[in-house]
Amino acid sequence: MKKIISGISIICSIAISAQESIQFQELPFKDIIAKAKKEKKLVFIDAYAAWCGPCKMMEKNVFTQKSVSDYYNTNFVNARFDMEKGEGREIASKFGVRSYPTYLFLNGEGEIVSRNTGYMEEGLFVAMAQDINSPGNKKGSLKDRFASGEKDPEFLLNVMKLNANSDYEFAKKASERYFQNKKKTEELTKDEIGFLLYFIKSSEDNNYSVFTSRKAEIVKYLPEDTYNEFDAQLKLAKVVEQSIDDKNKKINEDYFLKTAEPLVGKQAAITKLNQTKLSYYEQNGNFPEYEKAAVDYYKNADSFDPTELLRAAWVFADHVKTPASLKKATEWAEKSVMRGETSENTYILAKLYYLTGNNETAKNYAEMSKNMATQTNQDSKLADDLLKQIK
Numbered sequence: 001m002k003k004i005i006s007g008i009s010i011i012c013s014i015a016i017s018a019q020e021s022i023q024f025q026e027l028p029f030k031d032i033i034a035k036a037k038k039e040k041k042l043v044f045i046d047a048y049a050a051w052c053g054p055c056k057m058m059e060k061n062v063f064t065q066k067s068v069s070d071y072y073n074t075n076f077v078n079a080r081f082d083m084e085k086g087e088g089r090e091i092a093s094k095f096g097v098r099s100y101p102t103y104l105f106l107n108g109e110g111e112i113v114s115r116n117t118g119y120m121e122e123g124l125f126v127a128m129a130q131d132i133n134s135p136g137n138k139k140g141s142l143k144d145r146f147a148s149g150e151k152d153p154e155f156l157l158n159v160m161k162l163n164a165n166s167d168y169e170f171a172k173k174a175s176e177r178y179f180q181n182k183k184k185t186e187e188l189t190k191d192e193i194g195f196l197l198y199f200i201k202s203s204e205d206n207n208y209s210v211f212t213s214r215k216a217e218i219v220k221y222l223p224e225d226t227y228n229e230f231d232a233q234l235k236l237a238k239v240v241e242q243s244i245d246d247k248n249k250k251i252n253e254d255y256f257l258k259t260a261e262p263l264v265g266k267q268a269a270i271t272k273l274n275q276t277k278l279s280y281y282e283q284n285g286n287f288p289e290y291e292k293a294a295v296d297y298y299k300n301a302d303s304f305d306p307t308e309l310l311r312a313a314w315v316f317a318d319h320v321k322t323p324a325s326l327k328k329a330t331e332w333a334e335k336s337v338m339r340g341e342t343s344e345n346t347y348i349l350a351k352l353y354y355l356t357g358n359n360e361t362a363k364n365y366a367e368m369s370k371n372m373a374t375q376t377n378q379d380s381k382l383a384d385d386l387l388k389q390i391k
Contacts, residue, residue, distance in 0.1 A: 020065075043078075054118065142159055156174045333349040354390055
């Protein structure tokens with residue numbers, strides 16, 4: 001009899017323990033969203049990584065608290081995904097999850113309505129949920145609300161914050177409506193100026209008129225030289241667009257310089273032209289033109305950041321055959337390695353030494369790259385393959 005009672009007590013204990021924790025639904029992401037829509041609730045997603053210490057602490061110390069489990073189990077459809085496995089990778093990419101733990105709150109349309117990060121104590125974690133679980137966040141699709149013409153400043157700011165990385169164009173449209181409705185008598189705050197600058201890419205953008213008309217406010221937080229430089233880049237963006245000949249996959253350099261020089265001066269125009277050529281020719285796989293542009297642009301390599309030089313060196317290592325150009329690229333990679341050795345830059349340097357016939361040094365750096373990758377649990381396949389070629 002005592003054994004039976006003891007067994008019942010254990011079962012009850014387990015049941016009570018299970019209730020006093022957030023109940024995470026083990027369903028595919030699309031089913032989680034469908035369930036939330038049907039139940040007219042928001043989704044709470046614990047976006048974690050298996051190795052993350054704060055994630056484990058949240059699971060052990062916070063998710064198990066009665067106040068937490070009561071609120072989350074009553075008000076949300078809860079789910080957990082490892083951001084480095086299975087569906088979690090797609091979710092991380094879709095919502096721009098880059099740190100752990102991240103807490104995502106979504107509506108029944110699968111749209112993000114709030115995002116928070118880091119370890120939180122019980123009280124703060126519940127207070128956050130109560131704030132997010134407001135009627136405003138459950139009104140329906142953010143895009144439907146936006147399409148219907150909603151102009152509430154808090155709503156528009158929320159759209160900007162939440163979609164800046166995952167849906168830039170939507171966030172940009174929200175910023176345009178926000179600033180169009182901002183009263184001229186209300187001075188821009190530092191945060192508002194940050195949003196304004198983030199969502200302007202060209203002098204053709206709708207927000208450009210706000211940028212120019214409110215210069216006096218902006219330069220209170222931004223040095224005037226920086227403002228003028230930013231303005232010049234916005235003007236050049238349109239020139240870049242007009243100078244690209246997509247049919248022939250070329251850039252009309254004469255047109256670019258003729259149009260850009262009056263706007264920003266000769267040297268700034270030449271610099272922007274070279275940057276445009278590098279970007280465009282790499283994207284379109286025109287590596288002979290990329291090679292010419294890079295050799296010209298980086299001829300004074302000491303004036304460039306080694307990280308930028310390393311990127312060009314990698315392109316050369318993969319696509320360029322000219323001995324003199326490969327020698328230049330080797331110098332660029334050396335500058336990166338001199339700043340600090342990584343498995344990536346030592347691999348690129350090793351490959352360039354190999355391509356220029358310096359096999360012994362290539363082998364040493366390839367082995368260094370392999371060892372560094374192994375020690376940091378990274379993939380060493382590139383270094384392994386190169387070592388096989390050298391031998």
